[in-house]
Amino acid sequence: MKKQIQIEISEDTTQKVLIPKGFLSKTKLTKISFGSLSQEVVIDRHERHSLMLSKDIAEQLKFPNFSIPLHLFVNNDTLYIGPLVGIFTSGFTPFQMRPIGERSLFFSKLLSVKKSVGALPFVFGEQHIDWERGVINGLFYHHDGWETYEVPFPNVIYDRLPNRKSERQKQLKLVKERLQTEYMIPWYNPGFFNKLDINERLLQNEEIAHYLPETYEFSSFSEIEKMLADYGHVFIKPMNGSSGLGIHQILYDRFEGDYYCRFRNQTGDNKLLKFPSLESLMSHIFAERKLNKMLVQQGIHLIRSDKRPIDFRVHTNKDENGEWIVTAIAAKLAGPGSVTTHVNNGGVIKTLAELFPIPEEQKEMEEKLTTAALKISQALEANMEGIIGEIGFDLGLDRLGNVWLFEANSKPGRSIFKNPQLKDFDFLTRKLSLAFSVYLTEKVITRPEEMFK
Known part of the structure; x- marks a missing residue:
C-alpha cells in the first residue's frame, strides 16, 4: 500500500504521529520509519489531510x-515515509555555491523535481558517509540553494558517477558493495555500458538482432576491407568511448580505388583525408592508437536533411510503476564535415x-523509434546485471525506413535539451529518473525477496 501525502513537523514533543482519519491500514501501526531509521511511536488520527x-x-x-509531499508505505505494523533517495556521485568541491563543480546545475535541476515526484533526494559521495553512526551528511537543494543535512541511509540509491574512471576506483566500489550487501539498499543505474558487450x-x-549494425x-x-566492400563505409570507434570522441569514418571509393577517413582531430577540427590504400590510412591515422580497444561497425546510409546525416536520441525511463516509457525523442543533424551528430562537434538539435x-x-517515424527503444530497453533489462532505470539510445533510420541501434547509454547526456522546444521532455526525464525510486522503495519494503533473489 502506498499513498502520497504532505509531511509536516509540529512544535510539540509528544512522541506522536498524526495521520488523516481517512488513511486506512489493515494492521495497527506502532512504528514509523524514514530511510534506515525507525522509531516506536503512538499513531493517532486527526482531521487534517497531512501527516504530522x-x-x-x-x-x-x-x-x-x-x-513536502512524500509517499507513505505500510508493511506489517510499520508506517514508512519516503522515499529518501541518495544520489551517489564524485567530484565534490569545497564551494557552497557549486558543491559538485560544473555538474552542480544538473544536480540542482534534478533535485528540484522532488515535490512533483513525492520523494526526498540528496547528493552524496563516499566522504559524506559516517559508517559508525549510520548517517550521511547529504547535500539537499532547497529554497534555491544548497544545504547540508544529516540523514539516515536512504531507501534507494541512484548512481550518477560521472565517468568510467570514477567507477573503477576501489574505494567507490567498496561503498557500493557495502551499501548493497550489508544494508540491502537497491542501487539503480550502476555502471557504464560496454559497446561490444551490449x-x-x-x-x-x-x-x-535486426536493429544491430554488423x-x-x-x-x-582484411575484415575492414570486406565490410567496406559490403557497405561502402565503416566506423571505427572506441569500445568505451563517449561524446563521440575517437570515432573515425572510413569510406571507400570503388570507382577511383581511394580510401578516405573523416574524423575530428585533437584541436577540435573536422578532417577528411585521402589515402591510396587502407594500409596507408591505418598506419597514418591509427599509428599511436591501440586498435585492440576499438570496434569496427557497419556504416548505415542514413536519411538526410540539407545533405546532412540525421540520427535520433531517444530517452527511455522506468516510471513509478516500474514500466518502461519513452520520455524524449530528438533528431540530431551532423555538423558540416562532422563524423558524428554531437552538439560539441557542430551538430544541431531538432x-x-x-x-x-x-x-x-x-x-510514422515516432512510432518506429518508440517501438525500437522500448523493445531494446526490455531486452537490455533482461540481459544485464543490476537495476536499470533509464537509457539513452542513439538510433538511426536508413533510406528504406529501417531502424538501427548505434549506442545505448546508461547515463545519457542531456545536450538535446538545449533546444527550448524540448523543455517539457527535459523535465519528464528528470522526474521519472527519481519517480522510479518510488517503485523500488515500495518493492524493497513489501517484497524484498524479489529484489534480492
Missing part, C-alpha cells in the same frame, strides 16, 4: 524540516515536428 510528526520524532528519525548480449535476442572487435585489415512537417510522416 512531533518535533522529537522528526529529530530521532533525522527528518529534515521540509514541508552488442553481443542483444544479438542473442531474435526480436532485437559490429566486431578490431582484428585485421524536434520531430521540425524535421517532418507532414503529420503522418512524423507519426
Whole structure:
C-alpha cells in the first residue's frame, strides 16, 4: 500500500504521529520509519489531510524540516515515509555555491523535481558517509540553494558517477558493495555500458538482432576491407568511448580505388583525408592508437536533411510503476564535415515536428523509434546485471525506413535539451529518473525477496 501525502513537523514533543482519519491500514501501526531509521511511536488520527510528526520524532528519525509531499508505505505494523533517495556521485568541491563543480546545475535541476515526484533526494559521495553512526551528511537543494543535512541511509540509491574512471576506483566500489550487501539498499543505474558487450548480449535476442549494425572487435585489415566492400563505409570507434570522441569514418571509393577517413582531430577540427590504400590510412591515422580497444561497425546510409546525416536520441525511463516509457525523442543533424551528430562537434538539435512537417510522416517515424527503444530497453533489462532505470539510445533510420541501434547509454547526456522546444521532455526525464525510486522503495519494503533473489 502506498499513498502520497504532505509531511509536516509540529512544535510539540509528544512522541506522536498524526495521520488523516481517512488513511486506512489493515494492521495497527506502532512504528514509523524514514530511510534506515525507525522509531516506536503512538499513531493517532486527526482531521487534517497531512501527516504530522512531533518535533522529537522528526529529530530521532533525522527528518529534515521540509514541508513536502512524500509517499507513505505500510508493511506489517510499520508506517514508512519516503522515499529518501541518495544520489551517489564524485567530484565534490569545497564551494557552497557549486558543491559538485560544473555538474552542480544538473544536480540542482534534478533535485528540484522532488515535490512533483513525492520523494526526498540528496547528493552524496563516499566522504559524506559516517559508517559508525549510520548517517550521511547529504547535500539537499532547497529554497534555491544548497544545504547540508544529516540523514539516515536512504531507501534507494541512484548512481550518477560521472565517468568510467570514477567507477573503477576501489574505494567507490567498496561503498557500493557495502551499501548493497550489508544494508540491502537497491542501487539503480550502476555502471557504464560496454559497446561490444551490449552488442553481443542483444544479438542473442531474435526480436532485437535486426536493429544491430554488423559490429566486431578490431582484428585485421582484411575484415575492414570486406565490410567496406559490403557497405561502402565503416566506423571505427572506441569500445568505451563517449561524446563521440575517437570515432573515425572510413569510406571507400570503388570507382577511383581511394580510401578516405573523416574524423575530428585533437584541436577540435573536422578532417577528411585521402589515402591510396587502407594500409596507408591505418598506419597514418591509427599509428599511436591501440586498435585492440576499438570496434569496427557497419556504416548505415542514413536519411538526410540539407545533405546532412540525421540520427535520433531517444530517452527511455522506468516510471513509478516500474514500466518502461519513452520520455524524449530528438533528431540530431551532423555538423558540416562532422563524423558524428554531437552538439560539441557542430551538430544541431531538432524536434520531430521540425524535421517532418507532414503529420503522418512524423507519426510514422515516432512510432518506429518508440517501438525500437522500448523493445531494446526490455531486452537490455533482461540481459544485464543490476537495476536499470533509464537509457539513452542513439538510433538511426536508413533510406528504406529501417531502424538501427548505434549506442545505448546508461547515463545519457542531456545536450538535446538545449533546444527550448524540448523543455517539457527535459523535465519528464528528470522526474521519472527519481519517480522510479518510488517503485523500488515500495518493492524493497513489501517484497524484498524479489529484489534480492
